[in-house]
Every structure is written in C-alpha cells, then in structure tokens.
Amino acid sequence: MADSGPTQADGHAGQGNVLLVDDEPQVLHAYGRALRAAGFHVIMLPHGGTVEDVLAKNPVDVVVCDIRLPGLDGIDILKLVRRHDPDLPVVLMTAGGELTSAVEAVKHGAARYLLKPIAPELLCETVGEVRRLGQLASMQRRAFELFGSAACKEVNQRDLGRRLELALETLYMAYQPIIRWSTKSVFAHEALVRTREQSLLRPDELFAAAETLGRLFDVGRAVRRLVAETLEQTGPRCVFVNLHPRDLEDDTLYAGDAPLSAFASRVVLEITERASLSGIADLRERLAGLRKLGYRIAVDDLGAGYAGLNWFVQLEPEIVKLDMSLTRDADAEPKKQKLIASMARLCRELEIAVVAEGVETAGERAALVAAGCDLLQGYLFAKPGRPFPVPQLDD
Ligand code: G
Numbered sequence: 001m002a003d004s005g006p007t008q009a010d011g012h013a014g015q016g017n018v019l020l021v022d023d024e025p026q027v028l029h030a031y032g033r034a035l036r037a038a039g040f041h042v043i044m045l046p047h048g049g050t051v052e053d054v055l056a057k058n059p060v061d062v063v064v065c066d067i068r069l070p071g072l073d074g075i076d077i078l079k080l081v082r083r084h085d086p087d088l089p090v091v092l093m094t095a096g097g098e099l100t101s102a103v104e105a106v107k108h109g110a111a112r113y114l115l116k117p118i119a120p121e122l123l124c125e126t127v128g129e130v131r132r133l134g135q136l137a138s139m140q141r142r143a144f145e146l147f148g149s150a151a152c153k154e155v156n157q158r159d160l161g162r163r164l165e166l167a168l169e170t171l172y173m174a175y176q177p178i179i180r181w182s183t184k185s186v187f188a189h190e191a192l193v194r195t196r197e198q199s200l201l202r203p204d205e206l207f208a209a210a211e212t213l214g215r216l217f218d219v220g221r222a223v224r225r226l227v228a229e230t231l232e233q234t235g236p237r238c239v240f241v242n243l244h245p246r247d248l249e250d251d252t253l254y255a256g257d258a259p260l261s262a263f264a265s266r267v268v269l270e271i272t273e274r275a276s277l278s279g280i281a282d283l284r285e286r287l288a289g290l291r292k293l294g295y296r297i298a299v300d301d302l303g304a305g306y307a308g309l310n311w312f313v314q315l316e317p318e319i320v321k322l323d324m325s326l327t328r329d330a331d332a333e334p335k336k337q338k339l340i341a342s343m344a345r346l347c348r349e350l351e352i353a354v355v356a357e358g359v360e361t362a363g364e365r366a367a368l369v370a371a372g373c374d375l376l377q378g379y380l381f382a383k384p385g386r387p388f389p390v391p392q393l394d395d
C-alpha cells in the first residue's frame with residue numbers, strides 16, 4: 001500500500017531527522033515541505049502503525065505527530081516512543097483545543113504541544129529547539145553513565161561519614177566473660193564494640209567504614225574511653241580490649257593521661273592474628289611503651305591468620321586466644337584436639353596463658369579441658385551483653 005509506507009523527503013539532514021505523522025495528506029506534505037526547507041531530513045507517515053519499525057531502522061531526532069489519528073493515536077505513539085528512547089522529543093499537533101489530550105500529552109512527556117494550523121516558521125523553530133533539548137538530555141544521560149557512578153560514590157562517601165558519625169555517637173561496649181573452668185569462676189571479660197547505627201552493626205563494617213574515611217583512631221579512642229568509664233565504675237576486674245593493628249600508631253594510646261592508661265594493669269590488649277603488623281614503625285618500642293604503662297598483650301584469633309614465628313617473637317604475648325575455628329567440633333575431630341593439646345602445652349612451657357574462644361557446646365568444652373585449656377569463652381557460658389553478663393557454669 002503506497003500510503004502506508006514511509007515517504008522519504010530528502011533534504012540535507014544537517015538539522016537532523018524528523019519523523020512526521022499525520023493522516024491528512026495535504027497537511028503531511030505541507031509540513032514536510034516546510035521542515036525540509038529548513039534543512040531537516042523528513043520521514044513522513046500517514047498513520048502510526050509503522051512508527052516502531054521506522055524508529056528501529058532510522059536515526060530519528062524528533063517525532064512530530066498529529067494527536068488524532070486512525071488506529072494508534074498521538075498519545076499511543078508518544079508512549080511507544082518513550083519505550084524506545086527516553087530522550088527522543090515528541091511534538092504533538094492537534095486541530096482542536098482538546099485540553100485533556102494536551103494534559104495527557106504533557107504527562108507522557110511530550111516536548112511541545114502545537115495547535116493547528118501551525119505557521120511553518122513556528123513548526124521549524126519548535127522542532128529545532130526540541131531537537132537540541134533531546135540532544136542535551138541524551139548527553140547528560142551519557143555523562144551520568146560515564147561519570148555518574150563516581151558522583152554516586154561521592155554521595156555514598158558523604159553518607160558514610162554521616163553514618164559513621166551516628167555510629168560513634170551510639171557506640172557502646174558489650175562484655176563477654178572468659179571463664180576459668182577449674183574454679184568455675186570469671187577470669188576476665190572481653191569488651192566488644194557495638195553500635196545502634198543499623199547500617200554499621202557488624203564491627204567489621206564499622207571498622208571498614210572508619211578505615212575508608214581515615215577515622216580508625218576515632219573508633220579506637222571511643223572504645224578505650226568507654227571501657228575506661230566502665231572500669232572506673234566497677235571493682236577489680238580484668239578486661240580484654242581489641243586493638244586494631246593501626247591503633248598501635250595512635251600516639252594517644254601511649255599517653256599517660258589517656259583514659260584507659262589509668263587502668264592499664266587491668267587491661268589485656270588483643271591484637272588479631274588476621275591482620276598484618278608489617279609497616280608499623282617502631283613496633284618494638286611501641287609494645288615496650290604499652291607494657292611500661294602496665295598493659296598485657298594477647299594474640300587474638302590464633303589459628304585463623306598468617307602469623308608466623310616472627311610475629312610471636314615481636315609481640316611476646318602474655319596470652320594467646322585460640323580462634324573459634326579450632327574450638328568448633330573439637331570433640332568430634334581427634335586431630336583438632338591433638339593440635340589444641342600441643343599448642344596448649346607449648347604455651348604452658350612458654351608461660352603464655354591460653355584462652356579458647358567460641359565454645360558453644362558441652363562437648364567442645366570437655367574436649368578443650370581435656371586438651372589442657374582452662375580459660376574458656378563462648379556462647380555456652382554467656383553471650384556478650386551489658387556489663388556484666390552472668391555466666392552459666394553448670395557441667
Ligand atoms: O575476633 P574476636 O575473637 O574478637 O571476635 C569475637 C566475636 O565472636 C564477637 O563478635 C562475639 O560476639 C563472637 N562470639 C563470642 N562467642 C562466640 C561463640 O561461642 N560462637 C560464635 N559463633 N561467636 C562467638
């Protein structure tokens with residue numbers, strides 16, 4: 001059918017490609033001519049049935065479309081164009097002042113709404129203008145795709161700063177008892193950092209956020225201040241405090257007037273074996289400084305990381321804490337139990353105290369005790385809680 005196919009009206013396409021849809025042949029040709037004269041390349045359609053096909057095959061910059069058409073009307077075409085390209089401008093034309101259609105047209109994102117008869121200059125000017133708007137829109141979209149993720153990151157970073165601030169404001173310490181099984185008594189408590197900021201509930205998330213923002217020291221200082229406040233209010237208790245390896249570089253840790261320094265003789269600083277100590281300048285002097293204040297040092301999570309002999313030699317820990325991966329199912333795995341027994345024996349010979357962490361079952365407890373571990377910590381006795389949870393010490 002000759003009248004259902006697109007009619008190519010070749011001009012030089014310097015001004016861009018226009019898809020013109022109108023069911024009145026004279027109007028179609030008159031507007032087509034005007035646009036061509038203004039330098040547009042024009043594809044003319046007498047109805048909307050093939051719009052999708054034409055859009056798929058031709059680079060179209062602007063769609064100019066009558067609102068009243070047989071079959072698909074202007075609004076249908078507008079919706080169809082939006083699905084195809086969010087930035088392709090559509091100019092709708094109508095003979096009457098159909099207000100509802102005008103409102104709908106705007107709602108669906110028509111760029112302009114023109115009342116017929118339309119002066120050729122106004123048509124060309126409008127098409128030229130919306131074409132530029134469309135180009136601008138697609139450029140900004142491309143820019144967002146290219147650089148927007150960086151911008152998003154920046155926003156997230158800002159958001160992260162706010163969330164870390166909230167986390168610091170709502171920081172508190174939970175305490176979990178460490179049991180001396182032979183006397184069924186509490187040997188010490190481990191202080192574990194907690195926050196009410198929902199997005200940073202897990203300590204590893206909290207520390208990752210602090211590290212990203214270069215605020216690790218702020219977390220460490222807050223922890224030590226909170227522990228000091230609690231120690232000030234209680235009797236002679238020993239508390240284990242986790243130290244981020246980078247905290248060793250915080251000079252306030254060594255200050256005699258720092259909040260926790262007053263209680264150093266009651267504090268064991270845990271340094272995890274999961275992290276590296278390499279790169280910490282003057283480690284030996286720093287450790288000596290801590291001991292001079294009265295702190296003892298524990299290797300945390302032993303068996304979970306890569307600490308070698310050198311690490312032990314450097315830290316000379318008073319205490320080691322066996323990682324809970326060693327504790328887990330120790331009663332069901334004789335090899336594990338043997339390994340724990342060897343480690344406990346070596347530590348005894350070196351006069352290093354051993355704490356087995358993560359004890360969850362009576363079976364694990366029995367296996368650990370049989371392997372020579374007397375200091376035990378885990379959910380079996382008490383979960384971490386407000387100072388100070390009462391442990392369950394029944395057999
Ligand atoms: O790395 P560190 O040993 O400091 O980690 C102690 C963490 O282990 C705390 O978050 C504490 O809540 C958790 N924890 C303590 N006891 C148990 C336990 O018996 N089982 C498990 N799965 N986790 C425990």
Ligand code: MN
Pocket residue numbers: 190242270300
């Ligand atoms: Mn710990």
